Amino acid sequence: MGQYSAPLRDMQFVLHELLDVEGTLKTLPPHAEIDAETINQVIEEAGKFCSEVIFPLNQVGDREGCKYEGNGVVTTPSGFREAYQQYVEAGWPALGCDPAYGGQGLPVLVNNAVYEMLNSANQAWTMYPGLSHGAYECLHAHGTDEQKKLYLEKLVSGVWTGTMCLTEPHCGTDLGILRTKAEPDANGSYRLTGTKIFISSGEHDMAENILHLVLARLPDAPAGTKGISLFIVPKFIPDANGAVGERNGIACGSIEHKMGIHGNATCVMNLDGARGWLVGEPNKGLNAMFVMMNAARLGVGMQGLGLTEVAYQNSVTYAKERLQMRALTGPKAPDKPADPIIVHPDVRRMLLTQRAYAEGGRAFSYWIATQIDIELSHPDEAARKEAADLVALLTPVVKAFLTDNAFIATNEALQVYGGHGYIAEWGMEQYVRDARINMIYEGTNTIQSLDLLGRKVLGDMGAKLKKFGKLVQDFIEEEGTNEAMQEFVNPLADLGEKVTKLTMEIGMKAMQNQDEAGAAAVPYLRVVGHLVFAYFWARMAKIALEKSASGDAFYVAKLATARFYFARLLPETAMQIRAARSGSASLMALDADLF
Known part of the structure; x- marks a missing residue:
């Protein structure tokens, strides 16, 4: 079955030694x-809840999957419902929610850290409360007072769950061509008709009601994305007292049979005159839904981080125990018939790749969550704006870079296990399958790359990128005379300069041919992702250098991992920069008919 223990020491290092979150929160x-x-x-x-309650259900969920019982009924795997009730009874859904609606009012940062552990323990299970929290955030930001009063306490308590219903059979990311219709009803509600697909957590037996946030078109809506409205469509329509009432006209028609995340019900949802209520303004539903979509993108990044961490934990345990051959430099376990495979250089490479991506991703994502807290709560408008720009710039990087890295890391973990990794018993092949969806949903990683380069960088002539660049430059200048830090500062400074030049070059080429931006976007995001990781790894190395002299094994390991990152992973940027600079010609020259 494997194992999972919350990486509390490293979490606390990032929270308190790297980010000084207590100081920021003050x-x-x-x-x-x-x-x-x-x-x-x-x-x-x-961490205890994750390791003791939901981690043991991870392989159960994968083996059993969800079951469509017919007539719109879906059942979740054994133990899922009982674990969710424990989650609700312990108050975990309320952690980061507004106290006005029964929430505990803790920072986004704390909620984010909890979700890392939940995703390590059981990604498929975690998607049920994760989507519900996104629905809460959307209604909290854009719901009417009546909607907030009716729905938010139920979402905060976890008694009801939520979904986001965007995709349709003929359109995925291109929401401008969606067809679901919303006809005004006499009582102020709307009647929605259409079909949504790939709806995670769309139907299940874990909560008494499900609130669907649905994108649809009003009769007089303009074409394209400017004509999309957002509606709340409950599975059961609440009565005047907020209790579950009559069944609504939205139902699951089937569930998808998928590569991974088998424990989460991915549903086809049919709306047949379902009653819904407008959220926000007519024809501006996409703006309202972006609250949930951006939360989901950060959440998917945490899914990637969670899988990276749990895969690393299990593969390092296996590498210490599995005996295979002798070390090239002579036996390291002469009392045994062979050495543990952790003595072999390439096994070390695979383990350190996972570790560097997990610890770098933790530093980056926790910092982003801190910036969201500043954006939401800082009394100074300028500080809020600065944080908002950094969050907008780097949200696509959190989503795409962390999930790309998770697929790399889980594959490396499987490889450490060799043949045992490929069979289901050890659980590693599940992590590879589960990790693969994270690169696809909530906007494919190509979409995230286009968003980063096109909207977030070129769209404002690099203004937001310069703000992050200033953080990097300030750190470089602070450490410029510190001889011990040159092995980290010099490559960071070099990459910063290369990103600036690359951005200008792509921008100039894209002015002549927009395909140039499309051709460069994916490698460009990988380069920016490494710039971000290099910045945080350099900062972590500084702390480790100062404290490793004490002999504390934690700092010794942190410093060694930082050196590995700069020596072995950062050089990927050289290849990606060349790819980004190569232009669109080699991609677009072949006529489509010749493929």
């Missing part, structure tokens, strides 16, 4: 009283 009025001890207690208790 500047945010809603969170000024939250101290490091409180944060540690929350993540420790969450």
Whole structure:
């Protein structure tokens, strides 16, 4: 079955030594009283729930999957429903929610850290409460007072869950051509008709009601994305007291049989005159839904991080125990018939790749969550704007870079196991299958790359990118005379200069031919992702250098991992820069009929 233990020591290192979150929270009025001890207690208790309650259900969920029983009924794998009730009874859904609706009011950062552990333990299960939290955020930002009163307490408590219904059979990311219709009803509601597909958590037996956030078109809506409205469509229509009432005209028609995440019900949802209520303004539903979509993109990044961490934990345990051949430099376990495979250089490469991507991703994603807290709660408008720009710039990088890395890491973990990794018993092949969807949904990683380069960088002439670049440059200048830091600062500075030149070059070429941006986008995101990781790894190396002299094994390992990252992973940027600069000609020259 494998194992999972929350990486509390590294989480606490990132939270308190790298980011000094207690100091940051003191500047945010809603969170000024939250101290490091409180944060540690929350993540420790969450870690216990993850390892003891939902991790044991991970392989169960994969083997059993969800079952479509007919007539719109879906059942989840054994133990899923009971685990969710424990989750609700312990108050975990309320962690990062508004106290006005029964929430605990903790920072986004803390909620984010908890979701890393949930995803490590059981990604498919975690998608049920994860999507519900996104629905909460959307309604909290754009719902009417009546909608908030009716729905938010139910979502905050976890008694009801939520979904996002975007995709249709003929359109995925291109929402401008969706066909679901919303006809005004006499009582102020709307009647929705259409079909949505790939709806995660669309139907299940874990909660008494499901609130679907559905994109649809009003009769007089303009064409394209400017004509999309957002509606809340409950499975059961609440009565005047907020209790579950009559069954609505939205139902699951079937569930998908998928490569991975078998424990999550991916549904075809049919709307047949289903009653819905407008959220936000008519024809501006995409703006409202982006609250949920951006939350989902960050959430998917955490799915990638969670799988990277759990795959690493299991593969390193296996590498210490599995005996195979002798070390090239002579026996390291002469009392045994062979050495453990962790003595072999390439096994070390695979393990360190996973470790570097997990620890780098943790630093990056926790910092992004801190910026979201600043954006939401800082009293200074300029500070809020600065944080908002950094979050907007780097959200596609969190989603795409962390999930790309997770697929790399889970494949490396499987390879460490060799043939045992390929069979189901050890659980590693499940992580590879589960990790693969994270590169696809909530906007494929190509879409994220186009968003980064086209909208977030070239769209404002590099203004947001320069803001992150200033953080990098300030750190380089601070450490410029520190001889011990040159092995980290020099490659960071070099990459920063190359990103600036590459951005200008692509921008100039794209002015003549927009295909140039499309051709460069994916390698460009990989380069920016490494710039971000190099910045955080350099900062972590600085702390480790200062503290490793004490002999503390944690800092010794952190420093060694930083050196591995700069020596073995950062050089990927040379290839990606060449690919990005190569242009669109080699991609577009072949006529489509010749493929």
